[in-house]
Every structure is written in structure tokens, then in C-alpha cells.
Amino acid sequence: MQPIRSIAVGDTKLRDLQWVGDEYLLLTYSQTEELPFGYVGDKMEFYRVMIVPMDVNEDVETIFLNKRGIANAVFGNYGIRKVKGKWVGYFSGILFKQNGSGTYKFDHGRPALLAVDIKRNEPEIASYPASEGAYRDWIVGPEGEIAAQFDFYKRNGDWRITGPEGKTIAKGQKPDARIALLCLGTEGQSVIYRENSDEDEENHYFKVYLSSGEAKEILTGKNVTAISCNETNGLMDGYFREAGLPVFIAKKDQLAAQKIWGSMASGKTSMISWSNDVKKVIVRRSGSGISGSWYMVDLASNKLVPLGSERPAIKADQIGEIRKIDYIARDGLEMSGILTLPPQRETKNLPLVVFPHGGPHSHDEPVFDWWAQAFASRGYAVFQPNFRGSTDQDMSFRRAGYGEWGRKMQTDITDGVAELAKQGLIDPARACIMGASYGGYAALTGVTIQQDQYRCAISYSGVSDLQLMYRTGYIEESGRSKLTQQRLLEELGPRDNLVEYSPDKQADRANAPILLIHGMDDTVVPFAHSKRMADALKDAGKPYKLVELEGEDHWLSRSSTRNRMLKEALSFVQKYNPAD
Structure with missing residues (x-):
């Protein structure tokens, strides 16, 4: 395959690609930007859409850029339609108010729906805010x-x-x-x-x-x-x-999906994109021995065409085996976790890195995880527990996590470690814990509120102060919404207990070294959480390290800072919990 066109995107963060017929490609990207004085937050992630013509003689345009009366950001994508022979994209945007002198000013943040002629990049109001x-x-x-x-x-x-x-x-x-x-x-x-x-x-x-x-x-x-x-x-x-496979309404499309699923022998298969007639489908596979492989399935000719690998430098025998581990928590609740084993190493009494997911309402699956595999390649078993509150079971399992931050959600993690030790897979005395976002909270809790479980803890953009989280969500972001207050207290537990289950307030109890890493452009969990934790550990005379990632957000969107984070985390674990 030969490139049709190349464009410079600078330091933007690419988020999505969308075809408009065969003539245009819409490229969605985001940037973290400072908000003017007077706004509730300091920074916000703004999304924009670039129109890339396949005709190299046409200019690349950005939707809403330099359009008087419209903010330079897209707040929603409502699809592409062909209207009277022209491609039109529907996007929500913020309209400015025009005053008597003809100038525009910000009035409110409620978006309108705009129809954008893709060829001309001209928006018209389709529906008002x-x-x-x-x-x-x-x-x-x-x-x-x-x-x-x-x-x-x-x-x-x-x-x-x-x-x-x-x-x-x-x-x-x-x-x-x-x-x-x-x-x-x-x-x-x-x-x-x-x-x-x-x-x-x-x-x-x-x-x-x-x-x-x-x-x-x-x-x-x-x-x-x-x-x-x-x-x-x-x-x-x-x-x-x-x-299982997706369900299509049209029988021919469903037969196509079944055919694709039947041709994939192992790993998790995902249908990423398909032609309107579902005769050509882009498929991604991931799992044990598969670091992320992409294929184009041509159902008309019964051909499976490899498109490439996400990580071609990683060979199949360098990828750790991935297993699902079922276990029962101490109160009898059944749950599971994902165990990644180090390649070419005996699976007995292994050093362990516990890696709880963020959310907390999400879950881990038996697929290639770059973070887990990095540690597995250094000789560690990596355990990703789907504790109560995760989304891999029914709603009752998710509700079981309400009010259990630092409580049963935390002991679910250690119960999973105990099961691995019972099976002889890991050495529980050689374990560290790390995580991001809620997982970072669990890591900090594991060496403060919990005791004598782990040799070290690593938090990336983790929550450390439940009182700060409550105030930010209830007062600053929602304007004292009773609904938001109710949901936060349902999640976190009673306000009277927020100090007791905040790692930064329990820093004097820390009994293992802590690595704090935080993106300075994080708009989800403010940097203040890691800063408060670092200050509390310093005051308590506890060993810690704080790493600030300039230009990085909550999702580790940039390769340079992602690599730095991983190197810092690997070095920290190898220092305090060596694999050999």
C-alpha cells in the first residue's frame, strides 16, 4: 500500500478517523488548553475535527476554525449524510452572541447543532441550543x-x-x-x-x-x-x-460476522470498521502471543489480508501467557482477575505486580496489555483483579462496590493475591502494587490504609484525597447538584469517613516506598492529588518520589511521556522488589 497524502499534526493528540465516502478523511484530535480566568477549571480537553481531502490539490481544513460566531472546538459528532449530492457532517458547537456593535462574545456553553458542507467547510445552524x-x-x-x-x-x-x-x-x-x-x-x-x-x-x-x-x-x-x-x-x-460476536440486523451481515469469528482461532477478536455492504471488514486480534494484529477480511473473495502489527518488534515468544483466574472473596462473593505470566520462566513462586484497573467501573480482559506485558518481560507475574464494582458481571456485582472504596474493594484485591499464592503461582512476600486513576488510589491505599501487603506502590494520576474528590465533583463542577452529591456519597461512602479512607490523610502509616507519577495536563484527576500525597509523605518522613509529566494528560496520550512513565515504574519496582 502506498500513502495517498501526508499531513503534519504537530503535538496534537489523534483520537479518531472517519471516512466521508472515498473523497475525505475526518481526523479528530484533542489538545489540553488553559481556560480564561473566571472558569471553574484551570484546563479543559478540547476536540477538533480536521477535513483531509484525498485530492492533494485541495487544502486541509479544520471544522469551525476561523468561523465568526462559533467557538473553535467540536462538542459532538452526529454523523455524515449525503444531502442533495453533497457530503454534510453534523457537529455540535458553541455559538457566540453578537452584540449591537457587530462583535461576538461568549454567552453560554450549551451547544447548537451545525451542518457542515465538507467540501467547502461551511457550517449552517441546523438546530439551536x-x-x-x-x-x-x-x-x-x-x-x-x-x-x-x-x-x-x-x-x-x-x-x-x-x-x-x-x-x-x-x-x-x-x-x-x-x-x-x-x-x-x-x-x-x-x-x-x-x-x-x-x-x-x-x-x-x-x-x-x-x-x-x-x-x-x-x-x-x-x-x-x-x-x-x-x-x-x-x-x-x-x-x-x-x-461474543456483534449482532447485525441484516441476515447477510450477521452471516459475515459469524464467518469472521469462525476464522479467528485465538485471542479476542474485534470488528473495528466495515464497508456499507459488510463485504470488507477491518478486524483486530489480541491475546496470548498476539500483541495487536490487524487484518482486512474480504468476504467476497474469502481472503484474510494482514494489515500489520501494533508492535512488530515484539515476537510471539516474547509475549507472556494470559490467564483468567477465578476466586472467591472473603465474604463469599465470586470474582475473577487476569494473570499475565513472564515468558520463558517457570510459573512457580513468581514475584508479583498487582495492577488494579481504573474507573472503578470498568474491567480487564485477557488481552495484550502493554503495561502488564512490560513487567512480565522483566520476570514478574502481573495480576489485574476485577474486584467488586467492576463491569465484567451483572449490576448487582457493580452495586456491591458502592461505598467500598478502601474497604471491600481493597480486600478483594488481596484475596486475589492469596488465591495466586495458594496455587503456588506467586510469592506473596514479593509483591508491589501499581495502578492509574482509581487503580492509583488502590495502590496508595494498599500501603497506607492496608498494612504489610506490598513492598512498594506506584500511582499514576491516582486519587489520594476523597474529600478533595467530593468537593471538586459536588461544589466546583456540579454547582452543588443534589444528584451529584448523592452519587458521590453512594460511591465513596459517608462524608464522615472520607478522611479515614484518604491515603494522603493516612500518609504517616505508609510502610513501603511510594512512586507518584502525574500528568500536568490531567483534567480528570487534578495534579493536586499527587502533590498533596507527596507533601504528606514528606511531612511524615516516608520514602517517596514524585514525577511530573509535562504536557501529559490522564490517558497517557503521548508516546514520550508514556515511555518515561514506564521506565520510572520499572526502575522503581526492580529496586524495591527485584525479580531475581
Whole structure:
């Protein structure tokens, strides 16, 4: 394959690629930027979309850049449509208010929907922003029309969905705003939306007809994780489940998916992208012996064409074996974790790195994890526990984590270590713990609130102060929203206990060296968490190291700082918990 065009992107962070026919490529990127004085936060991650023509004689453009009256950022992507022979992209953006002198000023941050002529990069207003105190979302129909609009009113929790003529087709009251407009139904005559139930806290999917407003629940008992919506017409074309292959509405597309799954012998298979007729599909595989391989499946010719490897320098025999470990917590709750073993080493009494995930509402799977594999390559077993509160089981398992920060969520981790020791796989006296975000909190908790479990701890952008987390979420970000307060206390536990379960407030109890690493552009967990932890450890005379990563965000988006983080973490563990 030969490159069609190359462009310079500088220090931007690339996030997504999207084709517009065969003529254009939309490149989504983000940058962390300082906010002007007077805003609640200091920094914010702004997203922008670049239009890259395949015709090298056409200029590369950026949507909303240098457009008077529109902020230079994209706040949502509502799909691409072909309208009267022209490609039009639908994006939400912030409109400025024009005053009497003809100049523009910021009025509010509620986005409008704009239709952008891709060839000319000219936006037009397709739908205006919500009123004050409200939130608005849209579905764009196959011909570029506003097929449905969702409005949520924060003051009382009322919501409604209106059709193309402004007729209300569904409404209700949901103070916690757990409603989401998804796409049109498969026939284009209905709207699909998702509601999170108060009773079971599960996601329920509904179809409501545009003509009659008749609604019915769909996909019950299917363990649906996401609806697949066609990018070029806005119609539902399938859905994804917790496990197994995706489900397509069209039988021919489903047969294609089954054929692809059947051709992949091992590892986790993911369908990344496909042509409109689902005859050509881009597939990614990852797992034991597979560091991330990409293929183009040509179903018309029955060919599997390798596209490349994410990490070609890593050979199959250098990749550690990945296992799922089932175990039972001390209170009888069943759970599991992922164990990555060091390659070419006897699996007996291994040194261990415990690596709890972030979220905490997420989970780890038996796939290639670059962080885990880096430590495995140095001789360590790496354990990624899916403690209570993780999303690999049902909602009751997730709810079991509510109010258990530093409590049962933490002992679930050590119970997993005990199971590994029972099986003779690891030496529990030779363990360190590391993690990012919530995982960083768990790492800090493991050597402060917990005692004598680990030889060292590493936190990347970890939460250290639950009081600060509560104040930031409830007071600064939500403006004292009662709903936000309720959800934070549900997650963290009673306010009276926040000090007791904050690692920075328990720094004098630290009984192992701690490495703190934090991105200075982190807009999710502020750097203040690592700084407070470092100051508390210093005051208590405890061993620690603080590493500040300039220009790095919460997600380790830059290769240079990602490499530095990994080198710092490896060096720290090898110093305090040598593999040999």
C-alpha cells in the first residue's frame, strides 16, 4: 500500500478517523488548553475535527476554525449524510452572541447543532441550543433532517423526545438524567433510546414510533452493551453484547460476522470498521502471543489480508501467557482477575505486580496489555483483579462496590493475591502494587490504609484525597447538584469517613516506598492529588518520589511521556522488589 497524502499534526493528540465516502478523511484530535480566568477549571480537553481531502490539490481544513460566531472546538459528532449530492457532517458547537456593535462574545456553553458542507467547510445552524438549565441532543435522519430531538430539564428532571415536526413522542421524569437518545430504528420510522432503570440500574432499550408515540422495550435479556448506528444514515444496524460476536440486523451481515469469528482461532477478536455492504471488514486480534494484529477480511473473495502489527518488534515468544483466574472473596462473593505470566520462566513462586484497573467501573480482559506485558518481560507475574464494582458481571456485582472504596474493594484485591499464592503461582512476600486513576488510589491505599501487603506502590494520576474528590465533583463542577452529591456519597461512602479512607490523610502509616507519577495536563484527576500525597509523605518522613509529566494528560496520550512513565515504574519496582 502506498500513502495517498501526508499531513503534519504537530503535538496534537489523534483520537479518531472517519471516512466521508472515498473523497475525505475526518481526523479528530484533542489538545489540553488553559481556560480564561473566571472558569471553574484551570484546563479543559478540547476536540477538533480536521477535513483531509484525498485530492492533494485541495487544502486541509479544520471544522469551525476561523468561523465568526462559533467557538473553535467540536462538542459532538452526529454523523455524515449525503444531502442533495453533497457530503454534510453534523457537529455540535458553541455559538457566540453578537452584540449591537457587530462583535461576538461568549454567552453560554450549551451547544447548537451545525451542518457542515465538507467540501467547502461551511457550517449552517441546523438546530439551536437548549434553553437555560436544559440539555439537548439530536438524531440526524438519512436526508440530513432533524429526525428527533431530546430535551432534559435539570431543574425538575423532566425529559421529552420530539419528532421532526416538534410533536412529543415520549416523555418522563428522570432527575438523574440517565436517558440517552441513540439512533433511528432499522426502518427509519422509530427512535431508539436508552434508559437506566431505577429498580435494577440496568440499561433498558426502547423503540418509540415517530407517528404514534407508541413505545416498547426491545432487546430484553440480550446483555446489550451498545447499539450500532450506521454513520451515513443514522439507522440502527445491530448491537454489541458483553461477550461474543456483534449482532447485525441484516441476515447477510450477521452471516459475515459469524464467518469472521469462525476464522479467528485465538485471542479476542474485534470488528473495528466495515464497508456499507459488510463485504470488507477491518478486524483486530489480541491475546496470548498476539500483541495487536490487524487484518482486512474480504468476504467476497474469502481472503484474510494482514494489515500489520501494533508492535512488530515484539515476537510471539516474547509475549507472556494470559490467564483468567477465578476466586472467591472473603465474604463469599465470586470474582475473577487476569494473570499475565513472564515468558520463558517457570510459573512457580513468581514475584508479583498487582495492577488494579481504573474507573472503578470498568474491567480487564485477557488481552495484550502493554503495561502488564512490560513487567512480565522483566520476570514478574502481573495480576489485574476485577474486584467488586467492576463491569465484567451483572449490576448487582457493580452495586456491591458502592461505598467500598478502601474497604471491600481493597480486600478483594488481596484475596486475589492469596488465591495466586495458594496455587503456588506467586510469592506473596514479593509483591508491589501499581495502578492509574482509581487503580492509583488502590495502590496508595494498599500501603497506607492496608498494612504489610506490598513492598512498594506506584500511582499514576491516582486519587489520594476523597474529600478533595467530593468537593471538586459536588461544589466546583456540579454547582452543588443534589444528584451529584448523592452519587458521590453512594460511591465513596459517608462524608464522615472520607478522611479515614484518604491515603494522603493516612500518609504517616505508609510502610513501603511510594512512586507518584502525574500528568500536568490531567483534567480528570487534578495534579493536586499527587502533590498533596507527596507533601504528606514528606511531612511524615516516608520514602517517596514524585514525577511530573509535562504536557501529559490522564490517558497517557503521548508516546514520550508514556515511555518515561514506564521506565520510572520499572526502575522503581526492580529496586524495591527485584525479580531475581
